Amino acid sequence: MLRTMWKGSIQFGLVYIPIKLYTATEDKDIKLRMLHKDCMAPINYTRTCSKCGKEVKNEDIVKGYEYTPGQFIAISEEEINDLQDDMSKSVEIINFVNLSDIDPIYFEKSYFIGPDSGQGLRAYSLLRQTISDSGKIGLANIIMRSKQHLAAIRSYGNGMLLETLFYPDEVRAMNDVPGLNDIIAENAPKEVEIATQLVEQLTAEFKPENYKDNYRLKLEQLITNKVAGVKPAQKEEIPKANNVVDLLSALEASVKQNKPKKKTTSRRKKTI
Structure with a gap:
């Protein structure tokens, strides 16, 4: 059961839709505690x-x-609350834009939007269908945890999703990255050709279930083994990488390595 983390309404013109927000993602990182080496007990921290x-x-x-x-x-908290006024419980849609117009760098965190009451189900359903049919997303402002966010509202499955966005002044300038001015203007045509071929070989349909956090799975197994008193297996030696002379050779070797393997067909012997 998801826990409500924000409650308010979406303002769509003069229509108010009561909603609840639920965190759509979860952090599954394994938290390691700081322990006293001699006592194997947690360390306390005081303010x-x-x-x-x-x-x-x-x-x-x-x-x-x-x-x-x-x-x-x-x-004071009172001064902060006075600044928020009535915005703290309202999500006003101010524009509709194409999803492709927003660079992924602006996306911050995702929340499921659920209806808050039976009376608002019709308006909720209407907004979801309208957004879905239009192929656009709504842009709105929302205040959560004493901070105003720009938010994108879009249809998702049989419901809606709210994704908080960074404001433009929160995204750092790419020009501040050291070394960009040293990048060459054009690459060798042969290198571009082989690199494009490698991209085509590695292109696949995105299926989220195909991707796993291998480090977390290994850490979970390590913890399970240590609790059970099982000694870790001896680590296999990782083969050293081949010494590739230049970029083109590296690309050609990558293409060769990622070539799909041909299926071998075995001929059956005829029986008399």
Whole structure:
């Protein structure tokens, strides 16, 4: 059962659709704790003041902003709530755009949109079908966890999906990446030809179920074995990579390595 993490409404013109948001993805990383090597017990961390060194209780903690090095101004929860006004519970669709117009770098996190009450089911269904039939997505603003997000609303299965987006000023400039100015303007035609051939060989239909987190699976197995007292298997030596002289040779070797294997047909002997 999914847990509601946000409750409010979608504003579609003058139509208000009561909704609930549910986190659509989950982090399955295996969390390793910090332990004391001698006692094999977890390490405790306490909140202390950097000035007086005293331990600080939760009720004595306030939020603040460092406006100049070493100088802070306190911001209360009431002041933050006043800035949000009525936006905190409303998702107003402001535009409709093509999904292909949004570069994937802007996408942040996905949430399932579920109806909040039976009275809003008809409006929810209408918006989902309208978005699906149009082939477009709705752009909206939403405030979650004291932060305003740009969000994309699109149809997904028999429901809808809300995906938070980064604002343009949150995406760093590509030109700031070191070394880009040193890239050559044009590549050798033969290298481009072989590289394109390699891309064609590796092209496949995207099926999410074909991709697995191999590192996590190995770590899970390691933990299971250690709990059961099973010693890890001896690690096989990884063969050294061939010394490839240049880029073209590397591409040609890659194409040769990824060539589909021919099916061998075995001839049956005739029986008399």
